[in-house]
Amino acid sequence: MLSYKCSAACRHCMYACSPKWQGDWISENDLEGGLSQLAGRIEPSPWGVQTISLNHGLHFTGGEPFLNFELLVRAVEIADELEIPSTFVETNCFWCRNDEVTREKLTLLKEKGLDGILISVNPFHAEYVPFERTERCVRLSVEVFGQNVMVYQVAYYHRFRQLGIKKRVPLQDYIELTVNEPLAKQVELFLMGRAARQLREFYPTYPARTFLEEPCRPPFLRNWHNHFDNYGNLVPGYCGGISLGNWHDLDRLMREGIDLEERPILGFLIARDMRGLLHFAKDFGYQESPTGYLSKCDLCLDLREHLLTRVDFQELNPKEFYARLG
Numbered sequence: 001m002l003s004y005k006c007s008a009a010c011r012h013c014m015y016a017c018s019p020k021w022q023g024d025w026i027s028e029n030d031l032e033g034g035l036s037q038l039a040g041r042i043e044p045s046p047w048g049v050q051t052i053s054l055n056h057g058l059h060f061t062g063g064e065p066f067l068n069f070e071l072l073v074r075a076v077e078i079a080d081e082l083e084i085p086s087t088f089v090e091t092n093c094f095w096c097r098n099d100e101v102t103r104e105k106l107t108l109l110k111e112k113g114l115d116g117i118l119i120s121v122n123p124f125h126a127e128y129v130p131f132e133r134t135e136r137c138v139r140l141s142v143e144v145f146g147q148n149v150m151v152y153q154v155a156y157y158h159r160f161r162q163l164g165i166k167k168r169v170p171l172q173d174y175i176e177l178t179v180n181e182p183l184a185k186q187v188e189l190f191l192m193g194r195a196a197r198q199l200r201e202f203y204p205t206y207p208a209r210t211f212l213e214e215p216c217r218p219p220f221l222r223n224w225h226n227h228f229d230n231y232g233n234l235v236p237g238y239c240g241g242i243s244l245g246n247w248h249d250l251d252r253l254m255r256e257g258i259d260l261e262e263r264p265i266l267g268f269l270i271a272r273d274m275r276g277l278l279h280f281a282k283d284f285g286y287q288e289s290p291t292g293y294l295s296k297c298d299l300c301l302d303l304r305e306h307l308l309t310r311v312d313f314q315e316l317n318p319k320e321f322y323a324r325l326g
């Protein structure tokens with residue numbers, strides 16, 4: 001994650017990104033140091049080192065990486081020098097204002113060694129990015145990267161085209177346009193991060209006890225699709241606001257492991273003990289929400305947010321994540 005700063009502030013953003021974040025872009029030094037430790041540990045796409053797949057290789061993301069194009073280019077160069085396989089960039093396409101600039105930037109990234117691109121499309125992005133820019137990005141990405149283009153989620157891309165959408169669409173307008181298609185059923189998304197705060201009206205809620213035995217899906221600790229942010233946080237999977245440790249010294253972290261006494265919240269999450277985490281939070285004055293929770297991640301977030309008001313837990317980072325959920 002080059003930064004949490006984004007041109008958009010999507011309601012479903014797992015990492016609570018927005019234009020309001022301090023830029024704090026990752027430094028070139030950290031990129032070089034961090035990526036050289038990561039390089040040998042990154043597995044290529046099953047279809048080959050120059051192909052891409054969502055859960056293999058390395059993706060440059062944020063926030064919106066194209067907000068700092070120079071840094072993105074440098075990151076791609078470093079990854080290429082380190083022979084990191086299956087690289088791609090993730091974008092919301094805000095920058096695709098005309099064919100010339102779009103083609104130029106994509107071509108430069110390709111020349112520097114980037115293998116492909118992931119283009120985000122859903123009704124939440126469409127509130128911020130005119131769909132004609134998304135269409136342009138898809139068309140020109142296919143021209144530059146061939147088959148190494150992922151559109152996530154492609155069903156929305158086709159639906160927006162069918163509806164003849166070109167501009168930005170407020171969510172309410174999209175709901176009216178698709179009147180018989182309940183939003184909750186259309187959108188495949190994880191109810192975590194900002195989604196847990198801003199999508200409450202679209203989903204049912206349940207009491208905390210509903211989620212106490214439920215495993216994290218996908219698993220909390222896993223050897224694929226983890227994130228490494230610009231503050232040095234090794235973020236497990238999609239769990240915004242949680243840090244397993246400092247990835248700038250990844251070799252040491254891998255060698256010595258995580259001290260769970262120093263990071264008690266990680267202890268509960270790793271042990272899959274949500275009941276324990278709930279009791280732990282209650283010891284710090286937490287009271288269960290009378291309106292319930294959308295998901296296990298919603299409960300987890302609420303507990304963490306509360307705990308952070310009492311103690312500066314080092315595993316709850318970056319702190320700004322918790323301030324940008326609303």
Ligand code: SF4
Nearest residue numbers: 006008010013063092
């Ligand atoms: S989901 Fe993507 S485009 Fe939307 S705010 Fe988050 S990082 Fe930005």
Ligand code: SF4
Nearest residue numbers: 216239269296297300
């Ligand atoms: S419950 Fe918490 S730790 Fe588990 S996936 Fe959700 S946010 Fe991550």
